[in-house]
Structure formats: structure tokens, C-alpha cells
Amino acid sequence: MNRSVLCWSVVWAALLAPTASFAQISCTRDGLQAATNLYIAAQAKGDPSGMPLAQGLAYMENQQVADIKTGVIQKPLKIDFHRSLIDPSTCQTFTEVIVVDKSHPYVLGTRLRVNHDKIVEIESMVTQEGDWLFNADNYIKWSPGEDWGTIPAVQRDTRGTLIAAANAYLDAFLFRVENGKLRYVHTLTHVPPGRQVPRGPQGGAGRGGQGRGAGPNNQN
Numbered sequence: 001m002n003r004s005v006l007c008w009s010v011v012w013a014a015l016l017a018p019t020a021s022f023a024q025i026s027c028t029r030d031g032l033q034a035a036t037n038l039y040i041a042a043q044a045k046g047d048p049s050g051m052p053l054a055q056g057l058a059y060m061e062n063q064q065v066a067d068i069k070t071g072v073i074q075k076p077l078k079i080d081f082h083r084s085l086i087d088p089s090t091c092q093t094f095t096e097v098i099v100v101d102k103s104h105p106y107v108l109g110t111r112l113r114v115n116h117d118k119i120v121e122i123e124s125m126v127t128q129e130g131d132w133l134f135n136a137d138n139y140i141k142w143s144p145g146e147d148w149g150t151i152p153a154v155q156r157d158t159r160g161t162l163i164a165a166a167n168a169y170l171d172a173f174l175f176r177v178e179n180g181k182l183r184y185v186h187t188l189t190h191v192p193p194g195r196q197v198p199r200g201p202q203g204g205a206g207r208g209g210q211g212r213g214a215g216p217n218n219q220n
Contacts, residue, residue: 025038025052025114025117025119026114026116027088027091027116028088029088031114032086032088032091032093032114033084033086033093035051035093035112035114036084036095036112038052039093040082040095040097042073043072043073043076043077043097043108043110044076044077044078045076046074046075048068052117052118053068054118054120056120057119057121057122058120058121058122058123059073059121059122060121060122060124061123061125062124068122071124072124072126073122077099077106078099078101079099080098080100080140081096081097081098081140081143082095082096082098083096083148085148089159090113091113091115092112092113092114093112094109094110094111095108095109095111096108096109097110098136098139098140098143100137100140104128105128105129105134105136106126106127106128107127107128107136107139108124108125108126108127109125110122110123110124111123111124
């Protein structure tokens with residue numbers, strides 16, 4: 001083999017070989033887990049360049065479109081606890097991140113959406129000091145004790161039941177202005193029979209529920 005053929009062989013091999021980390025991303029459970037792993041690594045470093053981001057990526061923080069170049073993902077965080085929910089049916093993930101660093105604690109909830117081998121959406125709920133009921137120390141006190149493990153198939157609720165329970169919980173958040181102040185009123189509406197809809201993290205307050213009936217683990 002002459003030198004020119006050898007050079008072209010090397011070039012084509014480099015062009016055709018997928019990047020090791022990016023090639024893992026897909027809508028399978030393993031592929032989505034790989035996406036969450038890359039997200040955690042990116043957040044720890046404060047550098048999302050190792051994530052296979054799609055052109056036209058939708059990046060949001062606290063339900064607002066944001067610039068990823070100035071987002072929280074650009075801040076290196078010492079992550080004390082994290083875990084993820086994987087949903088191959090919609091090709092999405094949810095990752096809980098807890099940072100108890102006294103200089104700047106955070107609790108993040110981040111959703112990723114994957115399309116083929118690219119991450120097309122990153123949406124984070126970013127909570128920190130000054131936010132309503134925020135307490136990262138309480139959050140990490142309760143959260144690791146919740147069981148988010150895989151539920152045996154025969155014990156799982158239907159997807160429709162889970163969605164109805166989630167909607168009932170979200171519909172329960174009511175706010176009203178009284179005497180010039182925003183007052184929170186928590187009134188449950190409809191909850192599917194036989195199912196608990198626990199009070200959510202709310203910055204770390206009220207995370208007392210333990211076990212499968214009281215935690216988010218029925219989402220598996």
C-alpha cells in the first residue's frame with residue numbers, strides 16, 4: 001500500500017468512526033442513560049461541549065427560553081446526589097441534582113429529550129437560595145431515602161394512571177394574592193383511586209414520604 005492510499009484510509013476511518021460518547025445516545029434505555037451520564041458530567045465540569053447537542057437545541061430554565069452559553073449548565077457544580085428517570089416511550093429523561101455546597105447550593109430538575117443520536121431539548125428547573133422554601137440540606141436529607149428502583153411489571157400502574165396522578169398533583173398548586181402578598185394554597189383536586197399523590201419537594205420542605213406508595217418511583 002503506497003503512502004497516499006494509506007493516508008486516505010486513515011482519513012476515511014476518522015470520518016466514519018463515531019465519537020465514542022456520542023454514539024451511545026439513542027432512544028433505548030441504555031442510550032438515554034448514556035445521555036443522562038453525559039449531562040451529569042457536563043454539569044459537574046460546567047462544560048456541555050461533551051454532549052451531542054442538536055443544531056437548534058431548545059434550552060430552557062424555569063420555563064423560560066434561555067441562552068445555554070450563560071445557563072447554569074456552564075457553572076461547574078459539586079454534585080452531592082443525583083439520579084434519573086428514563087422514558088424510552090417519549091425519548092426523554094428526568095434527572096434530579098442536589099448540590100449542598102455552602103457557597104451556592106442548588107437543587108436542579110433537568111429534562112432531556114433525545115432525537116436519534118442528538119439531544120434536542122434541555123429544560124431545567126433551577127432552585128437556589130432565595131427561592132420559595134428552598135433548603136438543599138433538607139432536600140438531601142429526604143431524597144436519597146426514596147426508592148426510585150424499577151417496579152416489577154405486574155405491580156406497575158398504567159401510563160395513563162401515572163399521568164392522571166401527576167396532573168392531579170400539578171393542578172393542586174393554587175396561588176392567591178392576599179394583602180399584597182402571594183399566598184400559597186395547596187388543595188388537592190382529583191387523585192386516582194388507591195393512589196397517593198405526595199407533596200412534592202418544594203425546595204426540600206415536606207419530603208417526609210417514604211416507600212413505594214409515597215415516592216416518585218411508580219414512574220418506572
